[in-house]
Amino acid sequence: MKVEEKLALNKYAPATQAHITVNKGLCADCDLRPCVYGCPADCFILKEDHVSFSYEGCLECGSCRIICPKGALQWAYPQGGFGICLQYG
């Protein structure tokens, strides 16, 4: 089962604004790209020459905040009430 299919099963209250923003300038410089491996929701996908980011499926674990070696992320939780709404947990 793909991560994408699993995320589709989750309940989210989608926010209209991203709670995490990526500084693409700093990001382009990174050859380790730990975010691609560290994000359990595949929010960081390696495209040919860059990492593309989408916040919608975020599980709000905070892994990317800790492993980004470039300090390229402006990380915050989604606004109160938005984001993942676990039904089981």
Add this chain to the structure above:
Amino acid sequence: MTEKFDAIVVGGGPAGCASACVMAKSGLNVLLFERGQYAGAKNMWGGAFFGPQLKELFPNFREEAPVERFVTRHTFSFLTKKGSTTLDFKPAFSGPPSDNGFIVMRAKFDKWLAKKVEQAGAIVVTSMLVDDLLLDGGRVTGVRIGKEEFSSDAVILAEGVNGILAQKAGLCSGVSADNMKQGVKEVIALPKQTIEDRFNVNGSEGAAMEFVGSCTRGVPGGGFLYTNKESLSVGIVVELGALVKNRLKASDLLEEFKEYPDVARLIRGGKTVEYSAHLIPTGGLKMMPKLFSAGVLVAGDAAALVLGTGLILEGANFAMASGVAAAETVITAKKKNDFSETALRDYERLLREGFVLRDMHTFKETPRLLKNTRIYDLYPEVVFEVLENILENDGKPRTKAYKIAGKVIKTRVGFARLLSDLWAMRKMT
């Protein structure tokens, strides 16, 4: 800006709810903020809860709380590509099920906890993310949400593993991925009867299963499987630093884990209904932030109060106990109307007198010792090989078991290395 609270609690998990409950019951004016739409909306775990703290706070929780099952069977497995070796612990019960583990699902359980907090007299406000702490000359005097300010004598930070506010308050300086484990989990729905048949449990009985070995491909961590009422919680926990260094993804490891025969036959025919992830602070004392300063106390995951020894995995009871200790500290401070750092020192004393800081000290070397990758990629194979060679009948005259074991150890590990690992591991669990 009108009302001033005695205490503001940030976070509606076990730490926050326990502290709010105790303070409200003693008559304090308490406000709790939870960023989810309901308490538990952002929380996940394996998981089983260990009893005494819960019982102390809510003596009737057995009847009231949404407990999925009671842990009556606990298994520990070494997984290898060739097969597995399992220790299956099933105490015989007469009377009520063991107090040693209650399997709960956090979205339901934390919601129940928050309801108890309200019943105790505290105000619980959900869908509210606290943006910042209010500071007055180095003393925390409340919180800010957007443009609104809420002031209080004390703030208890029970904000969870990503201690954003604790960091803003200068209580911790940031964390390393080597001190964090990432847990990913699927909830897989199965009929109640199927679960009971497959796991050999009846009624409210349940199983907790831990797996160590090839399922994490050499990364410190393991797999788990817990029985809920009508679903299974199946997941992988791995050290974040080692995970990304090895260019592995927890989501891939989880898919592989589900394909091991030990797991596959238990989850067969089930339907995944939720996928979640969370971090666990596993660095122990070394990563613990400063627990308090003037007007503020840190409890639960935000304070890295988690115990994982390989055999024992605890956190929610540490969260509750630290929440209670923080609450008691604030209650005393309120009586003296002194919320200075010196007055709040009581918090650390209470944690030292109870099990929280004592256990953290007893197992202070464990986080380092659990980084020995041989635990994950070599020893499960060695155990399997020894048993395989003992049990196999190849038609030739037999050799004594200790000689077989000796030979496997000599070729796979080396005696000196085994002895030094065992010597180190005595401090681990």
